[in-house]
Amino acid sequence: MNSKVLSIKTVVAIGIGAAVFIILSRFGSIPTGIPNTNVETSYAFLALMSLLYGPVAGLLIGLIGHTIKDAVFYGAPWFSWIIASGVVGLLIGLAASRIKLRDGKFGIKAIISFNIIQVITNSIAWFLIAPTLDIFIYAEPANKVYIQGLVAGAANIVTVGVLGTLLAIAYAKTRPKKGSLTREL
């Protein structure tokens, strides 16, 4: 693996990020009433980590976090949705590479483009990838998995749109802006 892609900070961000993802999906989720489907605050966190540490970190936090979460809390990994989680992290990180959250820049423009990106990404992952893999791997009935995907995707879009945006704004406020210092004469 290329060491530029996986810097030490990225490695640690993946590890700690996955651990936070796991804890949030265990304690920070609100049931929607459809089996196996919740409003997951962990996806707002995943979106923030993709913005901060890039697509590779996003992909691996999604994959590792979701796999360990399934394994330690439910006993068996659910691979179709694990792959979808990884895709969310990857695509948000790829598409949002122009948002410079680290420099404290998260204005109206960035908020709008972040939300467009997250809606598209979540739609691809939950309306398309997760249910299709469910049918392919587990041969579950099509309309059940598409409804599950629809509900989970809609919930995730709202969660990332509201909580994810708020988190990013809060983070941007803590960063010193580039060129914010003026020289006293």
Place this chain on the structure above:
Amino acid sequence: MNHKILSYIHQESPIHRLTGAAKLIGFILWSLIAMITYDTRILVVMFILGIMIFLSSKVEFRYISFVFYIFLLFLFINNIAIFLFEPMQGVEMYHTKHEILHIIGHYTLTAEQLFYQFNLTLKYLTIIPLALLFMVTTHPSEFAASLNKIGVSYRIAYAVALALRYIPDIQRDYQNISLAQQARGIDLSKKQKLTKKLRYASSILMPLIFLSLNRIETISAAIELRGFGSQKRRSWYHERPFTKEDYLAIMLIILLFVFSMIITFLDGNRFYNPFR
């Protein structure tokens, strides 16, 4: 909020003696078979084998019972949901229709549907004993070493080790923050409106995330100071060399894999059909 999670339990047994890498390869192949095949005969054999392997590990049932019950509940709900959404899935799959009981409207219980859902349930029940066993018999550090051994980059393997290492710490952080915010007046009961729930959730989320971001800075500075990532390879304290038993176990699982694939695809598709 004292939720239990599955974790490694030290014991002496043939399963514990196998190296992590052998168990990982075995578990991956085992799950692959269970995911691919819909052949009832293979699934039944694997289900019995799985239970036998579990018994040979001498892991007491009470250590894993809480996860097992959650899983059974999930299976139950999932089965009901499948029937509600698609009571004719089995008929579509097996191309015949043997009605047993007409319930209401288009809800008719058919032998095909029962058989399809039986297979689906069996698939999950074959994976679960080995998945649980893998979790409780493999030390987290050895697990990271085995990931590296089967070809995963050691940086990624180390990230997995970090995640496993920090789950308890972050769980503690979460609980402390949650209690502190409750002391300051947030209400985590279920009766709240969704908007309020979201606001309260974010009042826990923010401190937790900033704490974790700081933690990332600290840990990456610490491991960089110790020279992490300067070499192409690294050694693992918990890595063990393969023994005869490991090779034997891997050979057996590969045999099982090949054998199941041949039986599964011999008649053209993944589904074993007793109705024709």
